[in-house]
Amino acid sequence: MSGANDLAVLEKDLLAEIAGAGDLASLDAVRVSALGKKGRVSELMSKLGSLPPEERKNFGQTVNTLKTKVSDALDARKAVLETAALDERLKTERADVTLPVRLGPVAEGRIHPVSQVLDEVVEIFADMGFSVAEGPDIETDEMNFDKLNIPAEHPARQDHDTFYFAPKPDGSRLLLRTHTSPVQIRTMVAQKPPIRIIAPGRVYRMDSDQTHTPMFHQVEGLVIDESTHMGHLKWVLQEFCKAFFEVDEVKMRFRASHFPFTEPSMEVDIGAEAIGKPGQWLEILGCGMVHPNVLRNCGLDPEKYQGFAFGVGLDRLTMLKYGIPDLRSFFSGDLKWLSHYGFSMLDVPTLGGGLST
Template sequence: MDVLDQLKDKYLGGVDAAADEAALEEIRLAALGKKGEISLKMRELGKMSPEEKQTFGKALNELKTQIDTALRVKKQALADAALELRLKDEWLDVTLPGRPRRSGTIHPVSQVTEEVIAIFADMGFSVGEGPQVEDDWHNFDALNIAPEHPARQEHDTFFMHRDASDDRPPHVLRTHTSPVQIRAMLEHGAPIRVIAPGRVYRMDMDMTHAPMFHQVEAMAIGKDISMANLKWVLEEFCKAFFEVDDVELRFRASHFPFTEPSAEVDIRCSWEGKQLKVGEGDSWMEILGSGMMHPKVLEAGGIDPKEWQGFAFGIGIDRLAMLKYGIPDLRAFFDSDLRWLKHYGFQPQDMPTIAGGLSR
């Protein structure tokens, strides 16, 4: 047993003196590894008599357990000491204010779209949606747009590719959201009040035009709807959107294939100090096109024009954003400039309601 006492003193003393985990690992291997002294002693048990094996084996197992326990306790003590030292060196004052986190903003186009939807929802209009890649019939034919119309030429519209052997008219990136109105009429019939906001595509690019922009078109169909109803809806929309008590609109005769009669709509405004003020001043600004729905368009939508009539109009959402929030260049809408987005963007709590006000 003197040998076991010597091993006990040797390794338990070594564990107590170990300064780090690397030293502990060396002791573990020397004592309990495959070629360690304790492991070699275990192999000698096979050469002993049953009586010696029982006595020596029990003592050897107890020593092995003692050394293993001492190693574990020492390892935990070293880890605790290292953590304590680290906490002293890397202390953190939890009372300090946290670092501010950058938050994104709502794009002006998204904001204005929600404003427009809120206003028309208050007037009983639902929201219609449709595909951005449209077929020729929904985008042109159903809207009474003649084959020779400039909108059906490649210099004005994005046409999708078709194989040379395919003689069907090519699909297009929709040039307006009017196809949504056709789909709404075919699905719901009359009477109906619906707006169709969304992306549209045309071959144009300058400070006030882009090849992809956003538009909202509105349509109302009933038994006795007239231009007077159209004028009232537009006046109420402009008062709510620009947040003024009164507006004055001017209707100028125009021509659109899908409305008859058709009218361009101007709004009285002032540019005093290069600041737009709606409802006052001596200037007029064109804001949208409108008119009574053409009988052929009603027929394409499955509605009898002898029984029903309605009005329609369309306006650019990007243009509304530019006018209301003083944004000078349409191209900046799509530059993904974080500085611009931070300046003109909106916080989530700024989302509009009629009761709470529409602007920030």
């Protein structure tokens, strides 16, 4: 097919097929049969090489004109069919404008309970005048143990309890901090009293069961000045517990204990009435007056300065307040668990508005 009459017939047939296409699928089939790699118009272009030079130019222009007409007809018919398809969808699909708006990422996203509790703790202590101090997760023996008056033979310094890195050429070893107490040491070394800080962060110990994990979260507090005494410590802890558990009164019990970095040292229990379980005691934290050796190790005169320190597990506080039974779930990455126990990112805890409302 190379004559003008044949091209006119082909054009008429193709335009008729395009006009007769009843849907987009049929129209696409016409497009492939006409302009595809083996389509009828494309085959005409392949004949150009076999034509005499004097005919090649006119034939090529004629075929290109045909190709343009077919393409334009395809585009026009496609627009008509798309409009018809949309009209058909609109007849069968309805949007109920009375339905509630779908929740977006801001409403669906959840803050991890530990992150929420950390914000609650910071809010409470900030109201008491404490600032937040931070330090590295990777520490030295000196900062993690020596300056805290922890002797070389202490069980916490053994390989079965602490994550150590490979020894350096000089024999010293870095480690993953076992508590946030090194932050207290760094603060006392860097600044002179008065000091009033809390030190939240991740800590690491070789322990794993329903209530222990190799990595967990702590917050420790430190107050150093010339007149702080045990009564101040008890008041701070009492006010913290009342604010955190959102109760008017809380029963507290201080039991004698031993920590190398405090003297005297105490374990603190609270009455379980704070979480709706009367008649029980809950151990929540350890505390005491800062040991004079720790003050000396930081360049402070224990004859002039004294203070107190305390430490509490954020994960344990979270479990107690929000009734979470298994600590391992905190680190499972289960979105269903997070959706149940997590907090809206808009629920910023404030003492005025309520920590957990």
